[in-house]
Amino acid sequence: MASTSDASHLSQPGSDLVRSSHRHVFQTCDLQTARILPGADVDAIDLRGLQQVMQIEAQSTTQKIKEYMEQSRKVTGRSKKSIVKAPPADIAKPDGIEKPMLVKASNIARRRQAALAEGGADYTAKRDELVQLAVKLFQEKGFKATTLNDLSKASGLERATLYYYVSSKEELLQEAIQGMLKSNVDEASRIARLPDLGPKEKLKLLFEMLMTSYEDNYPHMYVYIQELMHEVPHESSPWAKQMLRQTRNFEKMAMALIVQGIEEGIFRSDVSARIATNAIFGMFNWTHRWFKPNGKQSGREVADTFCKIFLEGISCKPS
Incomplete structure (x- = not known):
């Protein structure tokens, strides 16, 4: 693409660049406000030259209207102020693009x-x-x-x-899961603050809450885990940042319980708290490959099995 600092190639209405840009300009811009439409793909055109293209397009269309009005006046003998009810198709819809759709x-x-x-x-x-x-x-x-x-x-x-x-479909998926994740984080926070339970009992409640949430809200979270979760840390949208923040808060609460158990001599000190935390979410997130509600095992039964595998492996053996 030619440099936008040299606009000489845009000087003539109807130039090749204008013709090739008709469709992209009308698809990406609101011609009344000269603003880029939300979600538009603007990679195919140089943004610094976009305004010039739009100005030239407007000048070209205005010239066509003047010529048509002049021809109409000569043929009908009417004044230039006469209303033209049916302008040519190329004026109403340049290159076949219908501006009213925008x-x-x-x-x-x-x-x-x-x-x-x-x-x-x-x-x-x-x-x-x-x-x-x-x-x-x-x-x-x-x-x-x-x-x-x-x-x-x-x-x-x-x-x-x-x-x-x-x-958009993104809006649908975001709405489906953001409320559920927030609810899970709030419930995990409530469990972590329970005064009369130790870290092992709190982890059991956390396991049960997480798995039953997956079951009750099936398949919302599973779609997120399978399709989008790996992309969230690399995105900068407000929604992605919120999801990442809530996920990390949940992980921190789980790891804090493991650290507390290690410090109190309940859990083994030779086990990394970080790796143990990753193991928890690895178990639960992988259930999207095989768990279905109303199957052979309920969400609570799956959570109970996970508790036995995890807590028996991490707990200190009686001396």
Whole structure:
């Protein structure tokens, strides 16, 4: 791509760059505000030259309108102020791109934000229904392979109606799991503060709480573990930071109980607290490969087995 410091190649309306940029400009920009649309892929065009392209496009379209008005005046004998009801297609839709679609999408986004802020019972219930349906699709097809078209077909909603409730599949998955993770962290914090229990008893409660949460909220957390958890530490979005912060808080509480047990002579001192903590979450997170509710073993039974394996291995043997 030519350097944006040399704009001479943009000087003529209808240049090759303008033609090749029509589609990308209309897909990525709100032409009324000259702002990049949310979620737009802008890698294919030099941002510093984007405004120049848009200005030239506007000048080119304005010139076409003037020429059409002049031709209309000559043919009909009307004044230049006459209203033209049907401008040429290339003026209304340059290169076949319909600008009104951007306006329509923007209107839907505003309506969605207003409905979310209002929090009506019917709207919230429909959103929750779409979250549940989306998580099932994520589990069946994989998060990356699932599209909003798939959700549209499964829900029986038109795409425009679907966008009234959600903006993306990422939003659906985030909503599905963020409340559950926060609830788990809050419950772990409550268990850690119980005054009459030792570290071994608290770990037993922690194991049971975590596994029953996976079971009760199946398959929400499993989809997250399988599809996105490994990406969260490398992302910078507010949601990713929140998820990472909550996950680390949970891990710290578990490790603190192990450290306390080592210091009190309950757990073996020759075992690394960090590795033991990783072993806990390795056991639980791997259940996404084989555990299903209403199977041969309940979540509590799985947690009880994990407790026996882990706590008997880490506990000090009677002298």
